[in-house]
Amino acid sequence: AQKITQTQPGMFVQEKEAVTLDCTYDTSDPSYGLFWYKQPSSGEMIFLIYQGSYDQQNATEGRYSLNFQKARKSANLVISASQLGDSAMYFCAMTDFSGSARQLTFGSGTQLTVLP
Protein backbone atom coordinates (compact mmCIF):
# COMPACT_ATOMS: atom_id res chain seq x y z
CA ALA A 1 0.00 0.00 0.00
CA GLN A 2 1.10 3.53 -0.69
CA LYS A 3 1.21 6.30 1.87
CA ILE A 4 1.92 10.03 1.66
CA THR A 5 2.81 12.04 4.75
CA GLN A 6 2.70 15.82 4.95
CA THR A 7 3.73 16.90 8.44
CA GLN A 8 3.11 20.64 8.12
CA PRO A 9 -0.59 21.45 8.54
CA GLY A 10 0.13 25.16 8.05
CA MET A 11 3.01 27.29 6.80
CA PHE A 12 3.59 31.04 6.59
CA VAL A 13 6.01 32.77 4.23
CA GLN A 14 6.79 36.38 3.48
CA GLU A 15 6.03 37.60 -0.03
CA LYS A 16 9.05 37.21 -2.39
CA GLU A 17 10.69 34.66 -0.08
CA ALA A 18 11.17 30.95 -0.89
CA VAL A 19 9.32 28.21 0.99
CA THR A 20 9.68 24.43 1.19
CA LEU A 21 6.69 22.16 1.72
CA ASP A 22 7.59 18.71 3.03
CA CYS A 23 6.38 15.38 1.68
CA THR A 24 7.50 11.85 2.47
CA TYR A 25 6.11 8.74 0.84
CA ASP A 26 6.10 5.02 1.28
CA THR A 27 5.68 2.39 -1.41
CA SER A 28 7.03 -1.02 -2.28
CA ASP A 29 6.69 -0.42 -6.03
CA PRO A 30 9.96 0.32 -7.87
CA SER A 31 8.17 2.47 -10.45
CA TYR A 32 6.03 5.36 -9.29
CA GLY A 33 5.23 9.00 -9.91
CA LEU A 34 5.02 11.90 -7.50
CA PHE A 35 2.81 14.96 -7.95
CA TRP A 36 2.10 18.27 -6.28
CA TYR A 37 -1.29 19.93 -6.58
CA LYS A 38 -2.52 23.33 -5.41
CA GLN A 39 -6.08 23.73 -4.18
CA PRO A 40 -7.38 27.29 -3.76
CA SER A 41 -10.57 27.96 -1.86
CA SER A 42 -12.59 27.43 -5.07
CA GLY A 43 -11.89 23.70 -4.72
CA GLU A 44 -10.23 22.96 -8.05
CA MET A 45 -7.03 20.91 -7.84
CA ILE A 46 -4.36 22.56 -9.97
CA PHE A 47 -1.44 20.43 -11.19
CA LEU A 48 1.95 21.96 -10.37
CA ILE A 49 4.74 19.48 -10.98
CA TYR A 50 5.54 15.79 -11.62
CA GLN A 51 8.55 13.60 -10.80
CA GLY A 52 9.02 10.04 -12.01
CA SER A 53 10.89 7.60 -9.79
CA TYR A 54 13.47 6.94 -12.50
CA ASP A 55 13.99 10.57 -13.45
CA GLN A 56 17.62 11.49 -12.90
CA GLN A 57 17.08 15.19 -12.42
CA ASN A 58 14.77 17.06 -10.09
CA ALA A 59 11.68 18.41 -11.83
CA THR A 60 11.22 22.15 -12.26
CA GLU A 61 8.26 24.16 -13.55
CA GLY A 62 8.74 27.91 -13.42
CA ARG A 63 8.85 28.95 -9.75
CA TYR A 64 8.19 25.38 -8.61
CA SER A 65 10.87 22.75 -8.11
CA LEU A 66 10.70 19.31 -6.59
CA ASN A 67 13.54 18.27 -4.29
CA PHE A 68 13.48 14.50 -4.89
CA GLN A 69 15.56 12.40 -2.49
CA LYS A 70 14.80 8.80 -3.39
CA ALA A 71 16.81 7.13 -0.64
CA ARG A 72 15.01 9.21 1.98
CA LYS A 73 11.66 8.78 0.19
CA SER A 74 11.02 12.50 0.22
CA ALA A 75 9.62 14.79 -2.48
CA ASN A 76 9.59 18.32 -1.10
CA LEU A 77 8.10 21.19 -3.09
CA VAL A 78 10.09 24.42 -3.25
CA ILE A 79 8.29 27.60 -4.26
CA SER A 80 10.63 30.47 -5.05
CA ALA A 81 9.70 34.16 -4.93
CA SER A 82 6.34 33.58 -3.21
CA GLN A 83 3.36 35.62 -4.39
CA LEU A 84 0.13 36.47 -2.58
CA GLY A 85 -1.72 34.27 -5.07
CA ASP A 86 0.25 31.27 -3.85
CA SER A 87 -1.85 31.19 -0.68
CA ALA A 88 -3.73 27.89 -0.92
CA MET A 89 -3.77 24.27 0.20
CA TYR A 90 -0.98 22.14 -1.28
CA PHE A 91 -1.22 18.39 -1.69
CA CYS A 92 1.51 15.85 -2.40
CA ALA A 93 0.31 12.72 -4.20
CA MET A 94 1.70 9.58 -5.78
CA THR A 95 0.74 6.83 -8.19
CA ASP A 96 2.33 3.54 -9.14
CA PHE A 97 2.40 1.93 -12.55
CA SER A 98 1.58 -1.62 -11.48
CA GLY A 99 -2.00 -1.62 -12.74
CA SER A 100 -4.07 -0.08 -15.49
CA ALA A 101 -5.71 2.54 -13.28
CA ARG A 102 -3.76 5.67 -12.46
CA GLN A 103 -4.99 6.04 -8.89
CA LEU A 104 -3.52 8.91 -6.91
CA THR A 105 -2.90 8.63 -3.18
CA PHE A 106 -2.92 12.06 -1.54
CA GLY A 107 -1.44 13.41 1.67
CA SER A 108 -3.41 15.49 4.15
CA GLY A 109 -2.15 18.76 2.73
CA THR A 110 -0.34 21.91 3.87
CA GLN A 111 -2.13 25.25 4.09
CA LEU A 112 0.28 27.92 2.82
CA THR A 113 -0.30 31.56 3.67
CA VAL A 114 1.80 34.24 1.95
CA LEU A 115 2.12 37.41 3.99
CA PRO A 116 2.47 40.86 2.36
Place this chain on the structure above:
Amino acid sequence: ETGVTQSPTHLIKTRGQQVTLRCSSQSGHNTVSWYQQALGQGPQFIFQYYREEENGRGNFPPRFSGLQFPNYSSELNVNALELDDSALYLCASSLGGSGSTGELFFGEGSRLTVL
Protein backbone atom coordinates in the same frame (compact mmCIF):
# COMPACT_ATOMS: atom_id res chain seq x y z
CA GLU B 1 -9.03 26.35 -16.36
CA THR B 2 -8.67 22.63 -17.01
CA GLY B 3 -11.69 22.16 -19.27
CA VAL B 4 -13.25 19.71 -16.79
CA THR B 5 -16.73 20.79 -15.75
CA GLN B 6 -18.85 19.37 -12.95
CA SER B 7 -22.49 19.82 -12.00
CA PRO B 8 -24.12 20.67 -9.77
CA THR B 9 -21.63 22.78 -7.83
CA HIS B 10 -23.53 22.54 -4.56
CA LEU B 11 -26.39 20.37 -3.39
CA ILE B 12 -28.12 19.34 -0.20
CA LYS B 13 -29.71 15.93 0.34
CA THR B 14 -31.18 14.07 3.28
CA ARG B 15 -30.05 10.75 4.67
CA GLY B 16 -31.28 7.79 2.61
CA GLN B 17 -31.72 9.74 -0.62
CA GLN B 18 -29.84 9.13 -3.85
CA VAL B 19 -27.65 11.61 -5.75
CA THR B 20 -26.17 11.83 -9.25
CA LEU B 21 -23.15 14.00 -9.97
CA ARG B 22 -21.99 14.76 -13.50
CA CYS B 23 -18.65 15.46 -15.12
CA SER B 24 -17.54 16.51 -18.60
CA SER B 25 -13.94 15.61 -19.26
CA GLN B 26 -11.32 17.65 -21.04
CA SER B 27 -11.41 17.31 -24.81
CA GLY B 28 -9.40 14.30 -25.97
CA HIS B 29 -9.26 12.63 -22.56
CA ASN B 30 -10.61 9.07 -22.40
CA THR B 31 -10.22 8.42 -18.67
CA VAL B 32 -12.27 9.81 -15.79
CA SER B 33 -11.60 9.36 -12.09
CA TRP B 34 -13.72 10.34 -9.11
CA TYR B 35 -12.41 11.39 -5.72
CA GLN B 36 -14.11 12.16 -2.41
CA GLN B 37 -12.60 14.92 -0.29
CA ALA B 38 -13.92 15.25 3.24
CA LEU B 39 -13.42 18.57 5.01
CA GLY B 40 -9.79 19.07 6.05
CA GLN B 41 -8.52 15.93 4.31
CA GLY B 42 -6.87 14.95 1.08
CA PRO B 43 -8.95 13.43 -1.73
CA GLN B 44 -9.69 9.69 -1.62
CA PHE B 45 -9.91 7.65 -4.82
CA ILE B 46 -13.39 6.25 -5.53
CA PHE B 47 -13.03 4.70 -8.99
CA GLN B 48 -11.76 5.24 -12.51
CA TYR B 49 -13.35 4.68 -15.90
CA TYR B 50 -11.36 4.05 -19.07
CA ARG B 51 -13.23 3.83 -22.36
CA GLU B 52 -16.55 3.23 -20.60
CA GLU B 53 -15.27 0.42 -18.35
CA GLU B 54 -14.44 0.63 -14.64
CA ASN B 55 -10.74 -0.28 -14.40
CA GLY B 56 -9.95 0.60 -10.80
CA ARG B 57 -11.80 1.08 -7.54
CA GLY B 58 -10.87 2.38 -4.10
CA ASN B 59 -12.22 1.32 -0.73
CA PHE B 60 -15.81 2.49 -1.25
CA PRO B 61 -19.00 0.40 -0.86
CA PRO B 62 -21.12 -0.71 -3.84
CA ARG B 63 -23.66 2.06 -3.22
CA PHE B 64 -21.07 4.28 -4.95
CA SER B 65 -21.43 3.52 -8.66
CA GLY B 66 -20.58 5.23 -11.89
CA LEU B 67 -20.93 5.40 -15.62
CA GLN B 68 -18.84 6.69 -18.48
CA PHE B 69 -20.51 7.60 -21.76
CA PRO B 70 -19.20 7.30 -25.35
CA ASN B 71 -18.23 10.98 -25.28
CA TYR B 72 -16.19 10.17 -22.12
CA SER B 73 -18.37 12.25 -19.82
CA SER B 74 -19.21 10.52 -16.55
CA GLU B 75 -21.68 10.22 -13.70
CA LEU B 76 -21.17 9.33 -10.06
CA ASN B 77 -24.21 7.85 -8.31
CA VAL B 78 -24.50 7.42 -4.57
CA ASN B 79 -27.45 5.50 -3.13
CA ALA B 80 -28.74 5.43 0.46
CA LEU B 81 -26.88 8.58 1.43
CA GLU B 82 -25.23 8.70 4.87
CA LEU B 83 -24.13 11.74 6.87
CA ASP B 84 -20.46 10.79 6.26
CA ASP B 85 -21.00 11.14 2.51
CA SER B 86 -20.94 14.92 2.99
CA ALA B 87 -17.84 15.99 1.05
CA LEU B 88 -16.43 17.65 -2.03
CA TYR B 89 -16.59 15.22 -4.97
CA LEU B 90 -13.88 15.83 -7.52
CA CYS B 91 -13.84 14.57 -11.06
CA ALA B 92 -10.55 14.31 -12.93
CA SER B 93 -9.86 13.49 -16.53
CA SER B 94 -6.69 12.18 -18.09
CA LEU B 95 -5.35 10.48 -21.16
CA GLY B 96 -5.11 6.82 -20.22
CA GLY B 97 -3.43 3.87 -21.84
CA SER B 98 0.10 2.52 -21.62
CA GLY B 99 2.78 5.10 -21.08
CA SER B 100 0.45 7.49 -19.30
CA THR B 101 2.07 9.15 -16.30
CA GLY B 102 -1.32 9.68 -14.74
CA GLU B 103 -1.42 13.47 -14.72
CA LEU B 104 -4.96 14.38 -13.77
CA PHE B 105 -6.90 17.51 -14.65
CA PHE B 106 -9.52 18.26 -12.03
CA GLY B 107 -12.83 20.06 -12.08
CA GLU B 108 -13.94 22.42 -9.32
CA GLY B 109 -15.98 19.75 -7.63
CA SER B 110 -19.52 19.18 -6.42
CA ARG B 111 -20.04 19.95 -2.75
CA LEU B 112 -22.57 17.55 -1.26
CA THR B 113 -24.16 18.11 2.13
CA VAL B 114 -26.20 15.28 3.66
CA LEU B 115 -28.57 16.28 6.46
